[in-house]
Amino acid sequence: DDAADTDDGSCFYAAQYYDCNGNCINDTNGNNICDEYESNTSPWTEPVITNCNATLALTPGNNILVDGEPITVGDYIGLFYTDDNGELQCGGLGAWTGEPTSIAIWGDDSNTAEKDGFLENELLTWMVWDSETDEIMTNVTVEYTMGSEYWSCNGLIVISDLIANSIVNQQIPIEEGWYLWSTYIEPADMNMSSVINPIVDNTVIVKDWQGSVYWPSLNINT
Numbered sequence: 614d615d616a617a618d619t620d621d622g623s624c625f626y627a628a629q630y631y632d633c634n635g636n637c638i639n640d641t642n643g644n645n646i647c648d649e650y651e652s653n654t655s656p657w658t659e660p661v662i663t664n665c666n667a668t669l670a671l672t673p674g675n676n677i678l679v680d681g682e683p684i685t686v687g688d689y690i691g692l693f694y695t696d697d698n699g700e701l702q703c704g705g706l707g708a709w710t711g712e713p714t715s716i717a718i719w720g721d722d723s724n725t726a727e728k729d730g731f732l733e734n735e736l737l738t739w740m741v742w743d744s745e746t747d748e749i750m751t752n753v754t755v756e757y758t759m760g761s762e763y764w765s766c767n768g769l770i771v772i773s774d775l776i777a778n779s780i781v782n783q784q785i786p787i788e789e790g791w792y793l794w795s796t797y798i799e800p801a802d803m804n805m806s807s808v809i810n811p812i813v814d815n816t817v818i819v820k821d822w823q824g825s826v827y828w829p830s831l832n833i834n835t
Contacts (some may be wrong), residue, residue: 642652655689656742657703661729662723667768672713676774683710687744692718694731741777750777
């Protein structure tokens with residue numbers, strides 16, 4: 614609607630940086646930004662537009678870090694739900710422009726057979742795409758000042774911090790017998806049963822310098 618003057622999150626844009634009529638949106642200085650960001654398209658499929666969404670507010674005042682550096686213009690933030698096949702699907706996304714903006718996060722349409730959005734109180738799964746390195750980061754922590762980590766229809770979400778880090782893998786060769794090892798990374802799951810799980814069938818006991826143990830055959834984990 615050319616006469617519409619309020620963005621309620623329901624507009625389905627022709628493409629990022631274009632308005633609903635397919636016209637390029639100029640920046641605050643009147644410059645055409647479509648050519649500049651034409652190559653920075655989202656790595657994710659656009660969400661399905663349904664009959665209800667939650668709204669995420671993003672402002673330059675948010676502390677958003679990507680691998681320890683401030684988020685840059687052209688990076689994307691995406692929010693994901695679990696579909697009927699147990700796979701993550703994009704329910705909302707937006708590019709960081711350096712200016713205040715919002716992201717609509719869409720709920721499931723109960724009138725369709727397939728699950729095509731978030732259910733009430735479904736957990737929000739966050740991802741960040743670094744446009745400069747073309748890396749999708751799934752290791753994301755978020756602090757909320759309004760709303761929560763669970764989706765709700767017409768919910769309002771404001772964050773203070775969003776920290777996205779790369780997933781780092783480290784392989785440690787372990788010789789037979791007693792073997793001392795350390796690591797320079799923090800596991801996603803710090804529980805020793807999770808750390809040792811890939812080699813648990815070959816593990817008798819794990820001890821730390823304080824005498825705490827993981828003894829899988831006896832189900833002891835201190």
